[in-house]
Amino acid sequence: LFLTPHYRPYQDFLATPQRIRDLFTKVVSQVQNRNLNIRLHLGNEIFYSIEVIDLLRKDKVLKMGNSDMVLIEFATGDDHETIIEAVHNLVSLKLRPIIAHVERYGKLRNHEYYSGLKRMGSLIQVNAGAVLGHYGKPLQKRVCLLIKHKLVDFIASDAHDEFGSCLKDARLFVEKKFGFQTAESLLNNKSILI
Template identity: 30%
Template sequence: MDYADIHNHLVPGVDDGSRNEEMSVRLLHQAAAEGITLMIATPHNYPGHSEKKIPLVKEQFARLQELAETEAPQIRLYLGNEVFYRDRIADDLEEGLALPLAGSRYVLTEFHPAESRENVFKGLRRLTEAGWRPVIAHVERIEVFFGDVAALQNLRDMGALLQVNSHTMTGGFFDRRSKFWRTMAAQGLISFLGSDAHHPERRPVTMKEAIAKLSKSMTADQLPRLAWENAYDLVAGKRIQ
């Protein structure tokens, strides 16, 4: 299969994800075994911490690409950031102090889990008005959106796209959260999956189990959009609906 993972911490030695090249190789092997052929590596970018690190991130990403050429040649790798929201986010992106996804206008944007609905909308507006297209990182972590289909629809209507972690989708019948986010995916509200992998044992790259679960509630037309098509469109510079 050709799954895509647009949120992970595989770049070695730049954040709390992969600590070194050996760990990155193990994560690449996991990704290959999970059927992933496109990955956007997204090291954390926090205001006041990460701006100076961009040259190092780029250097380490080049190293990851070299490793992938021999260890997982079927995987196409791109670079981005998981950009923690701050008021000057659009300026930081414009100035190259934070990286959009694969050089596009799409930005993997992280909000604090306890952020208010109002602040999320305000932040997203700031990004869209500056011509960026926000992709909300693990939207399921933002407490106020759990169970609120209308609010999620509003996010989509204002041009934001939503990413859910693959692991979130794998809960059993009694896992209300997992069921809710699978339902949102089936309603077409979720655009991307990400493994958010940090560590080969503690937070590994997973994808197949999520796809298997989702295949029970999504149609054969819907699932490919979420599992790979949107991500392939993103890196090809196409507009995602």
């Protein structure tokens, strides 16, 4: 299970990597004290701006676990060119971007955009709530098309909202609509990240 607190450059003065690591250590300790069979990993969900590149270079933002992957969020109004440039900047640092909840980016409607991002080295993540239609049928339809065309790598909980605990329902939905193998690859894919 990856814990990915939000990070916005120069706005999260309290959410330094060290403070987040300290809090994470406390959470891990609580999990162990309760004998829960959960393996936790740490990262950030990074709101992209050009400043992020320098912060990543200086290790002032957390990558996903001990990997070269970074979970990146964009503004909902960002266009394809902005996202392509960001991916290029991240890849030039030898990082592998995971683009968070792509269903929210209304300007990325063409499947070719997603294919292009994947060819550049990106991984694509959608939210479980979107899979289930919690954010409306048009978004659900877009997500299902992306899954159908094998453009999605992860389904995540986005657990800081009211739909955070719906991963099990999303798995059942995907399994029914696209089959067991697809559900397994999108929801039980820790080997990609760890």
